[in-house]
Amino acid sequence: MKIKSLSLMFLTVGAMIIASCSKKENAQISTPPLQVGATVSDAAPLTGSIKGTMLTGKIYTISGDVTINEGDTLLIQKGVTVNMTNNADIIVKGTLLSLGTKDQPNYLTVKNVTKTSDPNVNPADDPAYQGLWTGINCDVTCKLLVLKWTHIEYGGGIYSNPPVAGTKAGDNSFVILFQNVDGVFVMEDSWVYGSIDDPIRLKGGKFNLMRNTFEKCGFTGGDVMNAKSGSVGNMAYNLIIGSATTGTKASNKGGTPVQSNVNMYNNTYVNSGYRRVESGRGGSINYEEGAKGQAYNNLIVDCRFGFRVVNDPLADTLNLKYGYTYNYNSTVETANEIYPTGYITKPQPTDVPVPSTFLPAGYQLGAIYDGTSVVGKNDPLFVNYPLPQSNFKKIAAVGNYDFHLSANSPCAGKGNTTLLTPLNVVPVDPNFGSSEITPPGKDIGAFQLDGSGNHH
């Protein structure tokens, strides 16, 4: 016994010494780039079944629907550009890995289309909302989808060929559709620019959607990250600007045995919810129909609706915890919807502005109130974005703006880092999982003053 516990003690001490030593040292030792199967040729446009590795530095063209069959893997190394043509889509029945890096991101895009950051361009004429290819469509057999440092642009068009079960011609595609309750979907440090409908639709799956930037998503409808029954994971440190409807949404609709459980924290939502013609559908955060989760440290600026908890069909309010939501509103129109009328969002004393300072005494959940007194209050002091903003319904892209916090931002240090533990449902792995499941940060919003959080 004595020897056993003694050796255990030595081992522990030893391990501690090693650990503390290696922490100091920063070694960058090269490893061969990951490659699976054969190299994908860039000599001719691609169509049909596809597997293997797309090599760094190459430019590929996909000219017709490509399918990664069950059991197959397509690996896109860093620094690859894939040009989509002919309204094609990518069908994932097996595994897709796109492993860009900060220095060498990947692109899934369309050639010869020019982005515009001019807020006065009519959305009907903006290529962002044209849907020029029909997305990454994961079938129920897809076990793993990893997207890192990848730009996905102009996707989410109208299907001409319905690619996977349940889709049909004439429907809007999603930029990414994931629908395997037991599968893993990691999307980190990436960008989505433009779509007609939801950029991300999750119909079940274990996921980590973290540190991404979404611009101009949804033409006249579409929720940016839309999770249905069977979806479990984190949506955190994302910057969402100018989306048609909701930024992050969780619902348990769909009848899988697994209840949707979504953490939404440290996201920044700007100018969202205005292209949806119908009133009342959402603009920032949304929990509905039996979904549970936790939501803290979110920053909502000039969105059509604040944090929305839906009563009918009812979100799983017993297992829904939220607070530390920071709202900024340039006009009374949105200030009146910090706690959206007709829903059941409970004002939290940790919210900004503090509910007791502007809600009437005896406020009933979902009741109409007058938000005039908080208009223009609590400017989060972004590094470069003027507030109050009169053109908030139209500014839908980051462009030259910078949504990092200034050092003197009132959001600094106002976040809570203890109430929420991230859901660790995906593997942590440089290639086959999440690079880092970032826990809640102390500053409200996606960008942390210490450089952590969203790296864009």
Add this chain to the structure above:
Amino acid sequence: MIFRYFTVFLLFVSTSVFSQNVIKGKILDSGNGEQLVGATVKLVEIHQNTISQLDGSFVFKNIKSGKYHIQCDYVGYHSLDTAVYINKQIALVFYLSKSSTSLSEVTIMAKQDGGSQRYARRAEQQSNSVANIVSAKSIQLSPDITVANVLQRVSGVSIERSNTGDGQHAIIRGMDKRYNGTLINGVKIPSPDNRNRYVPLDIFPADLLDRLEVIKSLTPDMEADASGGVMNIVMKDAPDHLIFNANVASGYSQIFGQQDAVLFDNKVVQNQSPAEKNGSDYLATVNDFTKANYSYQQKKLPLNTIAGFSLGNRFFNQKLGVIAALSYQSNYRGSNSIFFEPSTQPNPSASQNQDSAPVFTDGFFRTYTSQQTRLGSHLKLDYHVNSRTSLSLYTTFLQLNKTEYRHSVDSVLAIQRVGPGQGLVEIADRSRYEKQNIFNTTFQGKNNINEKFDFDWSAVYSRAGRQLPDFGQLKSTHKAGIDGNGQTYETPYLLLGFNRDWQHNTDQDLAGYLNLHYHPVVFNQKILFSVGGLYRHKNRDNYDNKYSLTPKSNSDGSPQVYQGIDAAQFVFIPASAGYGTAASNPGVYTFDENIGAGYGEVKFTVKKNLQVLGGVRVESTSQSYVTSAPVSFVGQSGSISYIDIIHSLHLKYTLNKNQDLRFSYFKSISRPAYADIIPFADASTSEYYTLNGNPNLKHTQVDNLDLRYEVYSSGLDEFMIGGFYKYLQNPIEFALKQTSTSGQELRPDNFGNATNYGAEIVFTKYLGQWGVSGNYTYTHSNISSDKGLYYRDPNSGNLTTIYVQQDRPLQGQSAHIANFSLLYKNVKNGIDAQIAAVYTGERIAQLSLYRNLDYWQKASTVLDFSAEKSLGSHLKIYAKANNLLNTPFEVIIKQPNQFTSGKLALPAQNNSNYILTQRDLYQPSYLLGLRYKL
């Protein structure tokens, strides 16, 4: 007519002697003692006429004593002429004998009036199988103008109605419409319906019919895919003398006294989509789409019109018979509907023992106007080549065009609804112009080779089609609410996306039938051996092309305010949306089906009172389809084949002349409809849900047992009591399922095996001028299937969905169905009147995927009235009134109702024991007309 045979019985002699006498009497069938209704009785000397009443009786009053010739005439019977000396009150009974021997034999020279009620009762009795027959006379007298409405008067039959309240499909003995076949003159016809094999019965104008037969047990010579029953629509036959009938009527629907009829001009509807007009690679622009069919005109109290005639005669020494008939109906119908759309997923319950609670996403308040134009024409020629050979050629064309406007106010319940009158509202105007038609031509021959051997054959070509051009719905959205000052407000109406959909389908059938009969006499018994078969090639062509138009946003990007269809501007986003969806669409498909069948049956009688009919039938089905969906699409194409071997045995035991006992066993099948198989999401057919197909659907096999006791006491009187038992393997039912996106759709599926048993009673009794007729059917069916249960697991605290077994009746099956008619017939005044009630017990209208959340159609009673009066010997005036009680069509969920009051309160929810999901009201309609008979 030949004077052949008569008997006179002196029944009763009064003791008193008066110069003014009363003659009472009855006219009966010499063969079976049936009372004959409507026979003419003539006192030749004094030119007095009368007609026998419902119970066969007649009376002459104030007759002077003396010797009289009495003449009795009745169609299909030999006339009777006798002399009677009258000097007191006397009662006479005349027995007339038939001029033909049997109904089952062809009787060209002396034609029976198949449309008579008497014929109908007799045919029921003579039938090889269990059958109910409605005669043309009954149909004329009934309040019904289409076949569908006639059918609901038949025992064991209930009707599924369209959104304007017209009966469309029959449910026979609790068996859904899919289990029931439709025949014209014994020949199967294809359906113009895009989703169903069975023909929508409202396409048949009732006045073309000779009779309607509902056959509930199948003999080996009949096609096996009718487990509930076969509706055989027998059209008028060529008469043996000149006939001419004409009929004209007009009326209105009461609903248009309260609201205007609102319709669009169907002539501006473009029949072809831009891609059909200009080629499939044509990129349409928004200017290719008409606006005029989305602008509407009001009409005050529009009149309904019915007109028809039939003309028939026999030529060339009675060898060639011709009958032609034409029928036209134009009816305006209206209805108001409330519909609460359930959310795909209910709210979770607190434990496994409680049911999940329904929630609604939308409340729809809809107003319908529809104009239905029916055109039916029919021509039958028969040629009696010689005593052994006869040929007939039958052609019919039926057309039903429905122009329908639906105005819909959609109160969105799940979005920002603070309370009644507040929240998001979508207003939609829908234009629907649907054209359906059926063409059928049948060439038949009958040959008696000799005393013992004969055969008959049929060659059939049929074509059924449906067009639904430019079907679309123009929608706007706005918000209604109460502002901080308590003032109500509405935001501007904003234009929403506009879909325009072109659909059409055509079915073509080519079929040949051959039956050989050999009837030798063995041991002094006539035995009938039959063998035969059929081959049918069926081809379906389906097209669907949908264009999605997006409202053009204002130049500053703000949404377009809706200011009427003419001002509305649309664009295609992306521009490629202008190609439409036909290029890659499972709704564009062809479907081939080949059915080959052969049978052998034997019919003989044991000891004069037990008739045995039995045999075996083999049916081979081979189907294949291909859609324009891409090959990557599951179910893009397919081929399915199977062989069914079907045995049957029918026994009829004759207790005495008027009483029979029947027993039947038969096996039957039901083939899924084409659209049940093709995985094509179709939003144009159901008013409430998108429908989809299921390529993995299996065909249904059914074992059927029938037992029936029949009494044909006299005349039109009858009494039948029977029982049935059915065992269904893989019955097909529709259930609401979640689509891969967040919507829901109705999909057919096999939910296991089911049993269905029940009993029915039919009675008709006439007493002088009054008659009562009724039937009652009790049906019990049971199927056990998986249902979802969405609840909070008390252990984990998580919400979860599990599947549990639940017993329930089959979809569409009512436990109780009853019909009751009170008839009045005054032969002397020429008055016929009838009040008819139909009771349909509650039944499952739609399945829910969740336990105890099925949608039940509430029990209802519909009351109709009709009457006619003779104006002279050729003319009759008639009136029909339908739906006198303004019976609502209601669908409920049997769960405690939390929507009656408070913040969740919904309109029309006034019962705390159940939740209303649908209520349609149609109001009564009235018709007044004249009928002329040469």
